[in-house]
Amino acid sequence: MRIGFIGTGSMGGMLTKAFARAAIANVEIVAFNRTPAKLDKIVLEYPAVQKMDSAASLGKTSQVIFLCVKPGDVQTVLNSLQPCLTRDQFLVSINSVWSIADLEQAAPCKVVKLIPSITQESLSGAILTMYGSRLTHADLELMNSLLQAISFPIAIDEQQTRVSSDLTSCGPAFMSHVLQSFATAAERQGNLSREQADILVKTMIYGLAKLIVEEGFSFHDVIKRVAVPGGVTAEGLKVLEPALDGVFDRVLTATRLKQTEHETHK
Ligand SMILES: NC(=O)c1ccc[n+]([C@@H]2O[C@H](COP(=O)([O-])OP(=O)(O)OC[C@H]3O[C@@H](n4cnc5c(N)ncnc54)[C@H](OP(=O)(O)O)[C@@H]3O)[C@@H](O)[C@H]2O)c1
Known part of the structure; x- marks a missing residue:
């Protein structure tokens, strides 16, 4: 063929x-x-x-x-x-x-x-x-x-294209942005070089992907296992949760509006 x-x-x-x-x-x-x-x-x-x-x-x-x-x-x-x-x-x-x-x-x-x-x-x-x-x-x-x-x-289904593409096609850019911000903050606060911060984040995301895809962990399982009550991860999540509230809804709205603009100018 x-x-x-x-x-x-x-x-x-x-x-x-x-x-x-x-x-x-x-x-x-x-x-x-x-x-x-x-x-x-x-x-x-x-x-x-x-x-x-x-x-x-x-x-x-x-x-x-x-x-x-x-x-x-x-x-x-x-x-x-x-x-x-x-x-x-x-x-x-x-x-x-x-x-x-x-x-x-x-x-x-x-x-x-x-x-x-x-x-x-x-x-x-x-x-x-x-x-x-x-x-x-x-x-x-x-x-x-x-x-x-x-x-x-x-x-x-074709009607699901925009939101599904946001997850699978735009997702790598969105998640890389989040991970890059995480590494930048660690570099700023942790006496780490950029290379050290990057390697720590990259090995974390690779291991997390294997855990989820190969070991069948859900996102909830991971959160529950790591963020034990009273621990440091739980404290970090208290900051993350309100900060992320509505963020991804706004991201999905922005991509949908841009897509409409592209369709208009096809
Ligand atoms: N980028 C992404 O992450 C992504 C993800 C999923 C889907 N897409 C979609 O994939 C499509 C392509 O995006 P892209 O980022 O790959 O664009 P791109 O880098 O601009 O590539 C388009 C290519 O098409 C060539 N081309 C244009 N007219 C042509 C013609 N008449 N005959 C032969 N070749 C021609 C261009 O040639 P020249 O070298 O002359 O410019 C260029 O190499 C878009 O519709 C985009 O929405 C992109």
């Missing part, structure tokens, strides 16, 4: 490289980018990725076409692809602005919408998946097994 990536910027580049690293048997990777130099770098590092000279040549020969351009560039790419798209191909879009219905109207293909996350750099983390009406059960299995090579695919 040949999979093709149109747009090898931040997300498209990451996905192209992730699939190259995953080296799935019988899967060939091709890519096309508007500015060729950006793709040249990827091909140099990952010779398994073949460079195509146009979106149309990629579209003619790829069974799965990943559309990894910004929403405002989608129509241009669709225009170049239009003559060569068929009902047997998968058209996979990674932006949250174009709906499945829009894409199904624009192309005869089996439409898939994905929300990737920077965590696919480490071949892990969630990819949110939404499948259009033209996919058969076998198509769903094919896409899921492809995506499992680089991620943990999680199916959502």
Whole structure:
């Protein structure tokens, strides 16, 4: 099977490289980018990725076409692809602005919408998946097994895209901001170097992720085990709880409003 990536910027580049690293048997990777130099770098590092000279040549020969351009560039790419798209191909879009219905109207293909996350750099983390009406059960299995090579695919309803993306796609930035602030405060107050504070926070978050994902701890379990009544953690939580009250509601509102703005200017 040949999979093709149109747009090898931040997300498209990451996905192209992730699939190259995953080296799935019988899967060939091709890519096309508007500015060729950006793709040249990827091909140099990952010779398994073949460079195509146009979106149309990629579209003619790829069974799965990943559309990894910004929403405002989608129509241009669709225009170049239009003559060569068929009902047997998968058209996979990674932006949250174009709906499945829009894409199904624009192309005869089996439409898939994905929300990737920077965590696919480490071949892990969630990819949110939404499948259009033209996919058969076998198509769903094919896409899921492809995506499992680089991620943990999680199916959502299209209406849940914004809030789910906030958790899985924006989440790494939100949590990194929180962790960075934590390390900065420790550096300020604890006679620690920046490097020491960072390594302590990083090893903590890695261990916490394993505890939650591999050992099945809930967030509540972790809090209960660490914040024993009368202890120092419980005292710290007394500061954290009121400070965080409503913060994430405001974060989710802000991203929702920004998304609406993007949809208006699609
Ligand atoms: N960044 C994230 O964390 C994230 C997460 C989930 C989803 N997304 C979504 O992913 C999409 C891409 O975002 P991004 O951050 O990867 O953007 P980006 O870094 O700007 O990458 C877009 C790429 O598309 C290329 N491109 C534009 N028009 C093209 C055309 N007609 N033919 C071929 N290539 C073309 C651009 O080429 P040039 O080199 O010429 O600019 C650029 O390399 C967006 O819709 C975004 O919402 C992003």
